[in-house]
Amino acid sequence: MAKILVVDDESSIRRTLKDILEFEKHTVELAPNGPEALEMFRDDEYDAVLLDIKMPEMDGLEVLEKMMQVREVPVIMISGHGTIETAVEAIKKGAYDFIVKPPDLNRLLITIRNAVEKKELVNQTRQLKREIDKKYEIVGESESIRALKKMIARIAPTLSRVLIIGENGTGKELVARQIHEQSSRAKSPFIEVNCAAIPSELIESQLFGHEKGSFTSAIKQRHGDFELASGGTLFLDEIGDMSLSAQSKVLRALQENKIVRVGGEQDIPVDVRVIAATNKNLKEEIKKERFREDLYHRLSVIIIEVPPLRERKNDIELLVKHFVQEISDIQGKAPLKVMADALKMLEGFHWSGNVRELHNVVERLVILSDQQITSDDIKTYVEPLML
Numbered sequence: 035m036a037k038i039l040v041v042d043d044e045s046s047i048r049r050t051l052k053d054i055l056e057f058e059k060h061t062v063e064l065a066p067n068g069p070e071a072l073e074m075f076r077d078d079e080y081d082a083v084l085l086d087i088k089m090p091e092m093d094g095l096e097v098l099e100k101m102m103q104v105r106e107v108p109v110i111m112i113s114g115h116g117t118i119e120t121a122v123e124a125i126k127k128g129a130y131d132f133i134v135k136p137p138d139l140n141r142l143l144i145t146i147r148n149a150v151e152k153k154e155l156v157n158q159t160r161q162l163k164r165e166i167d168k169k170y171e172i173v174g175e176s177e178s179i180r181a182l183k184k185m186i187a188r189i190a191p192t193l194s195r196v197l198i199i200g201e202n203g204t205g206k207e208l209v210a211r212q213i214h215e216q217s218s219r220a221k222s223p224f225i226e227v228n229c230a231a232i233p234s235e236l237i238e239s240q241l242f243g244h245e246k247g248s249f250t251s252a253i254k255q256r257h258g259d260f261e262l263a264s265g266g267t268l269f270l271d272e273i274g275d276m277s278l279s280a281q282s283k284v285l286r287a288l289q290e291n292k293i294v295r296v297g298g299e300q301d302i303p304v305d306v307r308v309i310a311a312t313n314k315n316l317k318e319e320i321k322k323e324r325f326r327e328d329l330y331h332r333l334s335v336i337i338i339e340v341p342p343l344r345e346r347k348n349d350i351e352l353l354v355k356h357f358v359q360e361i362s363d364i365q366g367k368a369p370l371k372v373m374a375d376a377l378k379m380l381e382g383f384h385w386s387g388n389v390r391e392l393h394n395v396v397e398r399l400v401i402l403s404d405q406q407i408t409s410d411d412i413k414t415y416v417e418p419l420m421l
């Protein structure tokens with residue numbers, strides 16, 4: 035159950051609240067005044083706080099303000115002198131709720147339950163975000179990766195479109211994610227579209243949506259990815275594989291900041307930052323009339339090239355250890371130690387599949403190796419399968 039701090043200058047109210055909450059299986063700690071409550075709050079973690087407003091030395095609103103500066107915890111204000119103005123001021127300062135004394139028991143318990151559930155949800159959300167951030171972390175300390183991270187930090191706060199180029203498996207999606215996460219749009223959607231994985235006859239519906247009845251299987255209206263990403267970032271991966279027809283509509287969307295659903299007539303405004311990526315040489319594709327030159331110029335305001343793994347082999351040790359920890363966490367096992375001779379062998383391979391290939395190899399080694407990853411494991415499980 036929850037750990038709750040009760041702050042009130044009246045000992046009878048403190049004891050009553052403590053008895054009620056402990057009967058509900060909560061852990062309760064008591065503070066008779068604001069300064070003592072703040073000291074306890076700084077030294078310990080609480081799931082919720084019940085805080086009186088009218089107290090000597092320091093009133094509850096001041097205590098609330100100082101608590102919010104320490105950490106975000108649901109604070110429920112309680113007062114026998116409640117007014118609408120006081121309640122509004124408390125909520126503005128960050129209070130979760132305001133309850134008038136003597137409190138209605140049912141309302142008090144429901145409010146505490148809801149406050150604790152909210153805190154748990156916020157903590158889970160933060161944990162998920164940390165896991166996502168770790169999943170999309172760009173690992174490496176080589177000169178080329180430091181330059182890449184510096185470039186991302188510089189362009190992320192802008193609204194400029196970005197074209198990411200590089201071989202398959204180099205981590206172009208990670209770059210797109212980092213640009214989004216470091217931008218002012220980080221709290222808005224990041225929508226990824228793999229243009230190579232969607233059939234050409236469906237890509238327009240995927241991007242722009244469709245109206246009901248616009249084609250045989252369109253049994254209901256569908257919002258496209260441009261609409262879903264509005265306010266955030268749309269990542270067009272493998273854009274070099276997009277059909278010319280879809281390219282022309284993407285160009286119009288970028289020019290006019292509006293789209294039309296397949297089978298529709300109404301213009302729909304969209305606010306999207308577009309980041310595109312490709313492993314193809316788009317200038318060569320333009321010469322072969324497979325990619326629109328005007329679209330290329332719209333997309334390539336900023337061009338970022340992600341280096342292949344063979345050009346940053348001094349990052350392999352960091353990547354291997356990172357992948358070993360990540361894969362071990364997923365599989366619920368202790369991470370294996372990677373021996374120096376094994377790392378040296380891994381650094382010697384060509385890695386035509388880049389970081390993605392290295393990840394697959396490390397996963398294989400984590401599964402098949404015993405107490406540690408050795409050069410014998412590399413010879414047995416990796417060397418024979420390298421291209």
